[in-house]
Amino acid sequence: MGKVVVYYNKDSDTLDIWFGNHEDEVICEEAGEKIIFKKDKEGKVIGIEKLYVSKTLCISKSISVEVVVA
Template identity: 55%
Template sequence: MEKIRLYYDKEANTLNVWFDDPEKEYICEETGEEVILIKDKNGKVIGFEKLNFFTSNVNINELPLEAAII
């Protein structure tokens, strides 16, 4: 099982979340809510990109983050 990867692009103001290997990206689908689903060649969602992640100057290092393994 792949690790979940989070990438924040400060200049583009986007957050990318990957559930699988980014190299498997085949096609993207816009949802209309500033979210782009990233799919592999079988149509399985392997990640997403959130556009306009912050609407103000927020320090990403100060965000609360919680993770759990279930």
């Protein structure tokens, strides 16, 4: 697997996880539970967006994130 990029936007309270080139996004598809799949022109999922992260996960302060590459 290539590079995975994670962005958190505090203003919109969204978390984006990209495992494809974000510039290739042409379609967004709601998947339920405030999750959006971001797809390229072939329909392949290249990213995931989680809406209302702090509210949904009941986070009121910064948390640590561990990244494991296997």
